Amino acid sequence: MTTPETAAAPSERTRIRRIPTNAAYDTATLHAIVDAAYLCHVAFADDRGAHCIPTACWREDSHLYIHGSNGSRMLKRLTDSECCVTITHLDGLVLARSAFNHSMNYRSAMIYGRFEVVSDEAQRHHALENFMEHLAPGRQAEIRAGSDKEYAATTILRISLEEAACKIRSGGPDDDEEDMQQPAWAGVLPLALKPLAPVVDESCLIPSPAYVQQWQQD
Amino acid sequence: MTTPETAAAPSERTRIRRIPTNAAYDTATLHAIVDAAYLCHVAFADDRGAHCIPTACWREDSHLYIHGSNGSRMLKRLTDSECCVTITHLDGLVLARSAFNHSMNYRSAMIYGRFEVVSDEAQRHHALENFMEHLAPGRQAEIRAGSDKEYAATTILRISLEEAACKIRSGGPDDDEEDMQQPAWAGVLPLALKPLAPVVDESCLIPSPAYVQQWQQD
Numbered sequence: 001m002t003t004p005e006t007a008a009a010p011s012e013r014t015r016i017r018r019i020p021t022n023a024a025y026d027t028a029t030l031h032a033i034v035d036a037a038y039l040c041h042v043a044f045a046d047d048r049g050a051h052c053i054p055t056a057c058w059r060e061d062s063h064l065y066i067h068g069s070n071g072s073r074m075l076k077r078l079t080d081s082e083c084c085v086t087i088t089h090l091d092g093l094v095l096a097r098s099a100f101n102h103s104m105n106y107r108s109a110m111i112y113g114r115f116e117v118v119s120d121e122a123q124r125h126h127a128l129e130n131f132m133e134h135l136a137p138g139r140q141a142e143i144r145a146g147s148d149k150e151y152a153a154t155t156i157l158r159i160s161l162e163e164a165a166c167k168i169r170s171g172g173p174d175d176d177e178e179d180m181q182q183p184a185w186a187g188v189l190p191l192a193l194k195p196l197a198p199v200v201d202e203s204c205l206i207p208s209p210a211y212v213q214q215w216q217q218d
Numbered sequence: 219m220t221t222p223e224t225a226a227a228p229s230e231r232t233r234i235r236r237i238p239t240n241a242a243y244d245t246a247t248l249h250a251i252v253d254a255a256y257l258c259h260v261a262f263a264d265d266r267g268a269h270c271i272p273t274a275c276w277r278e279d280s281h282l283y284i285h286g287s288n289g290s291r292m293l294k295r296l297t298d299s300e301c302c303v304t305i306t307h308l309d310g311l312v313l314a315r316s317a318f319n320h321s322m323n324y325r326s327a328m329i330y331g332r333f334e335v336v337s338d339e340a341q342r343h344h345a346l347e348n349f350m351e352h353l354a355p356g357r358q359a360e361i362r363a364g365s366d367k368e369y370a371a372t373t374i375l376r377i378s379l380e381e382a383a384c385k386i387r388s389g390g391p392d393d394d395e396e397d398m399q400q401p402a403w404a405g406v407l408p409l410a411l412k413p414l415a416p417v418v419d420e421s422c423l424i425p426s427p428a429y430v431q432q433w434q435q436d
Binding site: 012013017018038039041042043044045048049050051052053054056069071072073081082083084085086088090092093095096097098099100102104106108110112128132135136139140142143144145146147150154172173179180182183184185186187188189190191192193194195196197198199200201202203204206207208209212215 | 230231235236256257259260261262263266267268269270271272274287289290291299300301302303304306308310311313314315316317318320322324326328330346350353354357358360361362363364365368372390391397398400401402403404405406407408409410411412413414415416417418419420421422424425426427430433
């Protein structure tokens with residue numbers, strides 16, 4: 001486990017050059033950004049150029065997991081080529097006194113490497129149970145578990161979090177001294193991905209479990 | 219302008235194969251997804267593999283715009299290679315009665331093509347003014363406008379929205395008939411990127427303008 005103070009970029013392609021003071025390479029920062037996400041964007045290239053595909057993700061120890069249908073073209077390609085997985089949380093618009101110093105607050109992680117197929121059947125079950133726990137803690141015990149046929153139709157991939165870089169901007173505007181008298185409002189307009197009121201399926205008569213009751217209270 | 223009913227995929231690489239009933243290729247759907255976004259993820263490839271970079275974006279007519287420092291490696295690469303720009307709005311977690319039928323509600327757009335540099339000085343000014351208007355309507359008149367030096371340090375790129383595909387999932391779970399008696403809560407846990415209370419810069423004495431007052435009321 002590395003700390004923000006001591007961690008360095010794990011590779012040349014993860015070394016952040018633009019505003020390197022916003023970079024972080026420590027495990028705790030990376031895990032926090034990944035764990036706060038429901039989805040990531042996966043970039044890969046083939047003979048038709050680059051592709052950028054959004055997909056659900058979750059973390060287990062030092063790997064990021066994704067899954068999908070065996071028929072997915074993307075999943076087939078990801079184990080063949082170097083990929084980049086990016087997670088971005090937008091935290092706000094930063095309004096400075098000059099146009100040039102406007103910015104955004106965000107937490108982002110970029111993970112480089114190659115995906116591998118999770119093929120061990122016990123690991124596959126464990127991975128999908130972890131995914132459900134990430135989405136709705138405690139729900140696994142209520143639902144109809146996956147059948148052998150459903151498991152057989154599902155591909156699970158994982159990528160190591162070893163080669164990764166985070167970039168974070170937070171706080172208010174950084175104005176130039178000579179702009180401080182400009183009569184413009186300055187500050188942050190914050191944004192957050194927030195839970196809204198649960199929408200129950202019209203044929204569901206089951207009382208709301210804890211993870212539904214707590215959805216808007218987090 | 220095309221409609222959802224008549225529009226077809228503009229190219230082979232934008233034809234959606236997985237759950238094609240969720241695909242949309244019409245202009246109105248595409249513009250709505252782009253206009254609701256503050257940022258996109260841009261995928262491109264170079265000799266070190268694929269990259270997926272989050273960056274601010276905005277739309278003007280039938281182009282998506284991005285900008286950055288002249289020193290940005292990404293911006294230099296984007297005009298050399300085929301890119302994919304993806305915007306994803308996560309709208310909720312869809313909880314079905316079986317593990318297999320869980321899903322997410324989302325609106326996404328993938329745009330393929332090559333970026334071009336916006337070099338005409340009047341167009342460049344116009345583009346950055348549009349960006350500010352997208353972030354905070356009416357703010358342009360308050361702030362200190364960009365200097366010649368700041369404009370000279372900024373690269374503006376745009377990509378045509380012509381080759382694009384949208385994919386949208388909405389609504390409740392699609393359970394198998396045989397799972398309907400499973401005693402599991404079923405429905406949607408909605409999510410939305412929401413504005414939180416504005417945070418004024420401590421040295422700002424300017425009263426909140428309309429776009430700040432309205433920030434949490436949209």
